[in-house]
Amino acid sequence: MNLKKLPHEELERRWFEKTLYQDMTVFPTMSDHPAFHHFIVSKIRELVPNASEETGVEIGPGHNPVLPALPFKKMLFVDLSKPLAGNLQNTMIPIRRDAPDRGFDYVPFSKLAQGRSIAVVGDIRRLPLSVEKKAGLIVVNNVLTHIKPGERNKVVAGLAEKTRALLIVDNHYESKLEIRARLRNFAEMVQKSLSLQPESKEKQERMHRSEKYLHPTKQMLESEQQKMVNVKNIKRELAENGWKVATSIVRHPLQKIVILQARRS
Numbered sequence: 001m002n003l004k005k006l007p008h009e010e011l012e013r014r015w016f017e018k019t020l021y022q023d024m025t026v027f028p029t030m031s032d033h034p035a036f037h038h039f040i041v042s043k044i045r046e047l048v049p050n051a052s053e054e055t056g057v058e059i060g061p062g063h064n065p066v067l068p069a070l071p072f073k074k075m076l077f078v079d080l081s082k083p084l085a086g087n088l089q090n091t092m093i094p095i096r097r098d099a100p101d102r103g104f105d106y107v108p109f110s111k112l113a114q115g116r117s118i119a120v121v122g123d124i125r126r127l128p129l130s131v132e133k134k135a136g137l138i139v140v141n142n143v144l145t146h147i148k149p150g151e152r153n154k155v156v157a158g159l160a161e162k163t164r165a166l167l168i169v170d171n172h173y174e175s176k177l178e179i180r181a182r183l184r185n186f187a188e189m190v191q192k193s194l195s196l197q198p199e200s201k202e203k204q205e206r207m208h209r210s211e212k213y214l215h216p217t218k219q220m221l222e223s224e225q226q227k228m229v230n231v232k233n234i235k236r237e238l239a240e241n242g243w244k245v246a247t248s249i250v251r252h253p254l255q256k257i258v259i260l261q262a263r264r265s
């Protein structure tokens with residue numbers, strides 16, 4: 001299924017359900033932007049400078065795996081979606097050029113991973129990893145948002161048992177005021193682009209929906225807030241268990257992203 005074809009109400013209803021992703025093939029994410037993809041890779045490099053000696057695990061790589069950009073000894077990819085896990089070998093990885101003009105080359109996953117990777121269908125709540133043989137790194141990029149807020153700490157604690165370093169990238173927890181401002185920016189952007197389009201039923205529907213973003217209900221604000229990941233709690237729990245944790249925030253008019261880097265101290 002292509003996410004763009006899923007009715008908006010259905011996307012909202014299934015946000016925390018496995019059925020959202022199990023047959024999903026295409027959906028837009030921040031990691032579609034090569035510069036953002038590269039930024040995550042740079043955060044991994046800081047966390048695991050000796051990748052060639054380590055096993056890296058990426059959960060929910062979707063169509064944007066980040067691990068292949070680095071020379072991990074072994075890579076394990078775990079995704080809830082069977083079509084996505086099956087298609088990983090055919091994805092293209094943006095690699096920053098070394099040339100003065102910079103830009104990116106798109107290199108096939110299969111070329112970069114060269115038989116060093118395995119992709120399986122699985123759930124972040126029940127990872128096929130032993131607690132004894134820890135991974136060098138687990139990456140969770142834009143996946144925790146789909147775990148209910150009350151379950152996130154437990155999921156992260158489960159990951160922490162199975163790795164020596166952890167990278168979490170997700171929507172940052174925002175106040176209702178910030179969410180309101182973000183929805184307004186989004187609505188104004190949609191309305192600007194729609195103003196150039198001819199009248200149609202689809203245009204009217206999208207205009208109508210954007211009005212709702214300009215004047216969100218309390219329920220809408222709460223539902224948006226549930227999708228955000230509050231790393232404060234995660235950071236505290238990891239620190240209490242002897243982890244060294246750093247967080248950074250990337251601001252974008254339509255999104256605020258948090259990056260949590262954690263290492264066993």
Ligand SMILES: C[S@@+](CC[C@H](N)C(=O)[O-])C[C@H]1O[C@@H](n2cnc3c(N)ncnc32)[C@H](O)[C@@H]1O
Pocket residue numbers: 021022024029030031032059060061062063064065078079080081084122123124125141142143146
């Ligand atoms: C929003 S996409 C992010 C994909 C990619 N990491 C990116 O940033 O472009 C979420 C991905 O996580 C996977 N996913 C969702 N829930 C999951 C779960 N409980 N366990 C493992 N993977 C999951 C989905 O199938 C999807 O590929």
